[in-house]
Amino acid sequence: MSKKNVYFISGGGTGGHIYPAMSVVQELLKREDTAKIYYIGNPKNMEYDIVFHVFIVKKITGVEFLPISVMGMPRKLSFGLVKFFFMLAIAVIKAILYVKKYNPDAVFTTGGYVSAPIALVAPFMGVPLMIHDCDAIPGLVSKLVAPRAKVVSVAFESSKAFLKNKNVICTGNPVRSEFLTVTKEQARERLGLRNKMTIFLTGGSQGAKTLNETAIKAAQSMVEELDVQFVIQTGKKKYDDFIKEISEYFPNYSQNTNLVIRPYFDEMYYALKSADIVIARAGSLSLSELTLCGSACILVPYPYAAADHQRKNAHEAEKMGFALYCEDKDFKRERMLELVKSLVNNPDYVKKMSKSAYSHSRPQAKQEIIENLLSIIK
Numbered sequence: 001m002s003k004k005n006v007y008f009i010s011g012g013g014t015g016g017h018i019y020p021a022m023s024v025v026q027e028l029l030k031r032e033d034t035a036k037i038y039y040i041g042n043p044k045n046m047e048y049d050i051v052f053h054v055f056i057v058k059k060i061t062g063v064e065f066l067p068i069s070v071m072g073m074p075r076k077l078s079f080g081l082v083k084f085f086f087m088l089a090i091a092v093i094k095a096i097l098y099v100k101k102y103n104p105d106a107v108f109t110t111g112g113y114v115s116a117p118i119a120l121v122a123p124f125m126g127v128p129l130m131i132h133d134c135d136a137i138p139g140l141v142s143k144l145v146a147p148r149a150k151v152v153s154v155a156f157e158s159s160k161a162f163l164k165n166k167n168v169i170c171t172g173n174p175v176r177s178e179f180l181t182v183t184k185e186q187a188r189e190r191l192g193l194r195n196k197m198t199i200f201l202t203g204g205s206q207g208a209k210t211l212n213e214t215a216i217k218a219a220q221s222m223v224e225e226l227d228v229q230f231v232i233q234t235g236k237k238k239y240d241d242f243i244k245e246i247s248e249y250f251p252n253y254s255q256n257t258n259l260v261i262r263p264y265f266d267e268m269y270y271a272l273k274s275a276d277i278v279i280a281r282a283g284s285l286s287l288s289e290l291t292l293c294g295s296a297c298i299l300v301p302y303p304y305a306a307a308d309h310q311r312k313n314a315h316e317a318e319k320m321g322f323a324l325y326c327e328d329k330d331f332k333r334e335r336m337l338e339l340v341k342s343l344v345n346n347p348d349y350v351k352k353m354s355k356s357a358y359s360h361s362r363p364q365a366k367q368e369i370i371e372n373l374l375s376i377i378k
Contacts, residue, residue, distance in 0.1 A: 004034045004035070004036060005032060005034075005035050005036070005105045005106070005377060006035075006036045006037075006038070006102055006103060006104045006105050007028060007035060007036070007037045007038070007104060007105065007106055007107070007108065007373075008038050008040055008066075008098070008099075008102075008104045008106075008107040008108070008118055008122070008127075009021050009024065009025055009037055009038070009039050009040070009107075009108050009109070010039070010040040010041060010107070010108075010109045010110070010114060010115040010118050010119070011041075011047070011109055011110030011111055011112050011114070011115050012041040012042055012045050012046075012047035012112040012113075012114035012115065013042075013045060013046075013047075013072075013112035013113065013114060014046070014112065014204070014205055014206065015046070015050075015204060015205035015268075015285065016134055016135075016204075016205075016283050016284065016285040016286075017047075017110050017111045017112040017115070017134070018041075018046065018047045018050055018110075018112075019050075019175070019176065019268075019285060020110045020132060020134055020173050020174045020175070020285060021039070021108070021109075021110040022050060022051070022054060022176065023174040023175050023176045023177070023366050024108060024110075024132075024174055024366065024369060024370065024373070025037055025039065025055075025063060026176060026177065027174075027177075027366050027367070027370050028370065028373075029062055029063070031370060031374075033062075034062075035062055036062055036064075036102075037062055037063045037064075038063075038064050038065075038066045038098070038102060038104070039051050039063060039064070039065050039066065040066045040068050040095070040098070040114070040115070040117075040118050041065065041066075041067070041068065041114050042067070042068065042069055042070065042114045043065070043067040043069075044069070045114070046205060047114070048065060048067075050266070051063065051065050052065070053266050054266075066098055068091050068094050068095065068098075068114060068117060068118075069087060069090075069091060069114075070087055070088055070091045070113045070114050070116060070117060071083065071084055071087055071113065072084075072113050088116070088117065091116075091117040092117045092120060092121060094117065095117040095118045095120075095121040096121050096125070098118070099118075099121060099122065099125050099127060104122075104127055105127075105128075105377045105378070106127065106128050106129075106130065106373060106376055106377050107119065107122040107127055107128070107129045107130070108129075108130050108131070108132070108373055109129070109130075109131045109132070109141075109145075110131075110132050110133075110134065111131070111132075111133055111134065111135075111139045111141050111142055112139075112141065113141060115131075115141060116141045116144070116145070119131060119141065119145040119149075120144075120145060123145075123148035123149070128150045128376040128377065128378065129145070129148065129149045129150060129376075130149060130150055130151045130152070130153070130369075130372060130373050130376055131145060131146060131149045131151075131152050131153075132152075132153045132154070132155075132171075132173075132174070132369060133152070133153075133154050133155070133159060133163070134155050134173050134284045134285050134288075135155070135156075135159070135283075135284045135306070135309055136155075136156045136158055136159060136284060136307075136309040136312055136313060137159070137162065137306055137307035137309045138154070138159050138162045138163055139306070142163065143162060143163065143164075146163040146164055146165045146168075147164045147165060149165055149167075150167065150376040151167050151169065151372045151373070151375070151376055152165045152167065152168045152169070153168075153169050153170075153171045153368070153369050153372060154168060154169070154170050154171070155170070155171070155172055155173045155284050155285075155288065155365075156170065156284070157170045169368070169372065171362065171365045171368040171369050171372075172288060172361075172362025172364075172365035172368075173284060173285050173288035173362070173365055174365045174366035174369050175285075175288055175289050175292055175365070175366070176269065177366075178267070178269040179269045179272070179273075179289055179292045179293055180292060180363060182269050182270060182273045183273065184273055184274060186270075186273075187269070187270040187271070187272075187273035187274035188274045190267075190270045190274075191231070191260065191270055191271065191274055192260075193229055193231070193260070193274055194229065194257075196227075196228070196229055197228045197229065197276050197277075197344055197347075198228065198229040198230075198231060198274055198275045198276050198277075199222065199228050199229070199230050199231070199275060199276070199277045199278075199279065199340060200231045200232075200233075200271055200272065200274065200275035200277070200278045200279070201215050201230070201231070201232050201233070201278075201279040201280070202232075202233040202271070202278070202279070202280050202281075203233070203234075203235055203238075203280070203281060204235070204280070204281050204283060204286065205235070205264065206235045206236075206237065206238075207233070207234050207235015207236075207237065207238040207239075208235070208281055208300075208302070209238070210300065210328050210331055211279065211280075211281075211300060211331070212232075212234055212235075212238055212242055213245075214331050214332060214333055214336050215230075215232050215336075216242065216245050216246045216249055216250075217249055217332075217333040218333045218336050218337055219232075219246060219249070219250050219253060219259060220249065220250040220253070221333075221337055222258075222259075222337070222340065223256050223258035223259045224256070224258075226337075226340065226341065226344055227258065228258065228340075228344060229258050229259075229260070230258060230259050230260070231260045231262075231271060231274065231275065232259075232260065232261045232262070233262055233263070233264060233265055233271065234261065234262070234263055234264075235263065235264065236263045236264050238263075239261075239262075239263035242261065243261070246261070268289065269289075269293070272289060272290065272293045272295060273293055275295065276296065276350055276354075277295075277296050277297070277298065277340065277343050277344075277350060278290060278293075278295045278296070278297050278298070279297070279298045279300065279336070279340075280297060280298075280299060280300070281299070281300060281301060281302050281310060282299045282300075282301040282302070282310040282311070282313040282314035282317065283302075283305075283310060283313070284309070284313060287313055287317060288361070288362065288365070290322075290357060291322070291357045291358060291360045291361035291362075292358070292361040292362075292363060293357070293358075294354040294355065294357045294358035294361075295322070295354065295357055296322060296323075296343060296350045296353035296354050296357065297317065297322060297323040297324070297353070297357070298323065298324045298326060298336075298339050298340070298343075299313075299314040299317055299318070299323045299324070299325055299326070300314075300326050300327070300328055300331045301313065301314040301325075301327075301328065302328065303327070303328045303329070320356060320357075320360050321352070321353060321356035322353045322354070322356040322357035322360070323353070324339055324342075324343070326339060
């Protein structure tokens with residue numbers, strides 16, 4: 001009888017940290033039907049909602065959620081910094097207790113402050129650690145824990161230079177299998193969309209103020225003048241304000257069947273696969289998902305991203321031939337409509353962009369990561 005492996009998986013705060021971790025959880029369950037997986041995260045953050053929706057609601061056995069609370073570290077001297085270290089100390093103690101109670105065979109983390117306690121504790125307690133960093137410029141937690149990890153996987157070759165570990169491998173970002181298996185027809189049927197040109201705008205899991213404001217002002221022209229299906233993800237916390245404002249610019253918006261507005265898509269692969277063109281930020285995980293979906297893109301990088309990595313990502317995507325680039329400050333109604341029209345009126349170029357996107361995808365990233373994770377188990 002084969003050994004039943006126990007895994008601790010952690011990553012949280014934003015979808016960019018959570019979804020790569022979730023894809024690894026899904027693959028582990030496929031590989032080892034007896035595996036026991038404990039997802040360590042903040043019960044007040046979106047990782048809990050996602051784990052609950054994907055595994056607990058669907059009654060998928062083998063996954064439990066272990067709560068731990070850590071706040072982001074303030075960059076200035078303040079009372080908040082004292083609070084951060086106090087919470088971190090409590091979280092580290094909790095992580096030690098989790099290790100003693102559940103005796104994991106390996107720990108895998110994808111970043112975010114919530115992953116720091118278990119990533120710090122595991123090597124000192126003899127538990128092999130593997131970390132994955134999704135960004136072109138690795139985050140603070142990854143830089144801190146990388147020297148004690150058995151294996152470090154990264155999404156970009158350029159990331160290796162920032163991490164002190166001899167065993168750093170470039171795999172690309174792991175994404176959920178549905179990004180490969182769901183078809184455009186299935187996605188549109190699932191979302192109740194018709195078979196016509198579809199534009200999807202998303203500011204990521206939390207939404208983006210600039211993208212939302214411009215979408216509100218451009219929505220009527222998109223669905224009436226251009227006659228395209230316009231699907232918008234506002235972000236949960238921005239949804240109410242979005243609906244209030246679009247009612248002022250486009251009073252009859254709810255009666256137009258070309259317009260679909262949602263706070264959030266739990267199954268993002270349906271939204272991305274339904275679209276011919278995607279308007280989005282340029283986060284690293286987003287690009288991994290967009291390339292795997294073969295999405296022609298209009299990228300509006302977040303101008304205040306760490307080490308300006310979103311601008312770098314967007315410029316690379318533009319060079320690769322699957323994206324148009326627009327600065328955040330320039331993403332106004334007229335510019336958005338101009339960019340969209342240039343693609344809607346040239347469907348052959350959109351198809352060319354789509355092929356270019358998929359050619360730069362890394363569909364085997366998840367499998368490579370799993371193989372390396374399994375290799376560190378004693």
